[in-house]
Amino acid sequence: MLIRLLCPLVILHYTSAFPFLGSFLPVCYEHVGCFDVMPPFNNAKYVYPQPPERIQTQFFLYTGTTDSPQTLDPYDASTITGSTFSNQRPTIFIVHGYSSSVHDSWFNTMTTAILEKIDANVITVDWSNGADNLIYPQSAANTRVVGATLANLIKGLQQHAGLSLGDVQMIGHSLGAHIAGYAGSAVPGCGRITGLDPAGPLFENKDPAVRLDPTDALFVEAIHTDGEPLTNYGFGMQQKVGHADFYPNGGVNQPGCSEHKDNVFTAIGTPNSLESFANGVACSHMRVLDLYIESIESTCVFNALPCESKEDFNSGRCDCKKNCQYTTMGYGSLPSDTGDFYLHTGSAKPFCLE
Structure with a gap:
């Protein structure tokens, strides 16, 4: 499993043999359509997506009216009509990223936080x-x-x-942010997409068709926490991808995480090495989950200020002394706020600074 986490670190050296096979024909799968690897969809090194029966995407509905999740099947209407889904509630999808699953602890924490905050349909995507x-x-x-x-x-x-698209929010972490983008592109009119440190490798500076972009929902926001290049063990992206893009602490090394990147291999062979690796090198990439969950649970507001660049933020040129026009980062963000926003956070819980 540790090797699996290390794979993105060598992705720049990976070259697929597909271009040399002389075949660029699309592959077609029942229900989901056809997929080719011609530009711009050659971003994944000419690798074709696997069939749906191999991926086995599952959807689990949580509402405040049941104690256990209900499985929804896009191709079986009875699972929808027989569930506790209600079109009178907002519907929030949560999508994980690379080498993750709905069994990760943050899924339950975020789902519980949302349901304690509002009456909603929360659907986790595995x-x-x-x-x-x-x-x-x-x-x-x-x-x-x-x-x-x-x-x-x-x-x-x-x-x-009777779902209303305007009531839909998709929250995607890492690769999950781009999944939300693909879904939003296929169903125009979804209300909101929240990209939590959208994955950078193979997506940074690529055509908008292959990544999250502002056309994928009525309001697209992104929180960037690990935007360094992959060569510096950055798993997110610095590129603006939404109507509103937030850059806590400049959007790169998060407080309390930076020192781990100098010791990328020290955890290998030690007890709990997988957890140590994820909490070390991937710390900034995972920190965005803590920030977003805290924005749901806490009464403290993550106040962010508009700023032109990371350099301006780091130099203090975006600091505000009076008459500040703050924008809220996280759960309480407003679609009316657009632009690039920067803020400081703490190095440990609570991360929000009063």
Whole structure:
């Protein structure tokens, strides 16, 4: 498993043999359509997405009216009509990223926090069979099929349960942010997409068609916490991808995380090495989850200020002394606030600074 986490670190050296096979024909899968690897969809090193039956995307509905999740199937209307889904509530999808699953502790924490805050339909998206690949480009390619499958569920909820697209929010971490982008592109009119440190490798500075971008929902926001280049063990992106992009602490090394990147291999062979690696090198990439969950649970507001660049932020040129026009980062953000925003956070819980 540790090797699996290390794979993105060598992705720049990975070259697929696909271009030399002389075949660029699309692959077609039932329900989700056809996929080719011609530009711009060659971003995943010419790797084709795997079929839906291999990825086995699953959807779990949580509401305040049941004690256990209910499984939703985009292709079985009875799972929708027989569930506790209500079109009178906002609907929030949560999507994980690379080498992750809905069994990760943050999923339960975020779901519980949302349901304690508001009456909502919370639907968690598990594509762990497609995310858990030794070769990172395969997982990156699979996001296209997962996005199409998610789009089909949204359409099913529209058709069979009266879902209003404006009430939809998709929260995606890492590769999950781009999955939300694909789904939003396939179903125009979704209310909001929240990208939590959208994955950078194979997506940074690529065509908007292959990554999250502002056209994917009525309001697209992103929180960037690990935007350094992959060569410096950065797993997110610095590039602006939304109507509103937030850069806590400049959007790169988060407080309390930076020192771990100098010791990328020290955890190997030690007890709990996998957890140490994730909490070390991937610390800034995972910190965005802590920040967003805290923005739901806490009464403290993550106040951010507009700023032109990371350099201006680091030099203090974006500091505000009076008459500050703050923008809220996280759960309380407003679609009316657009631009690039910067703020400081703490190095440990609580991360919000009063």
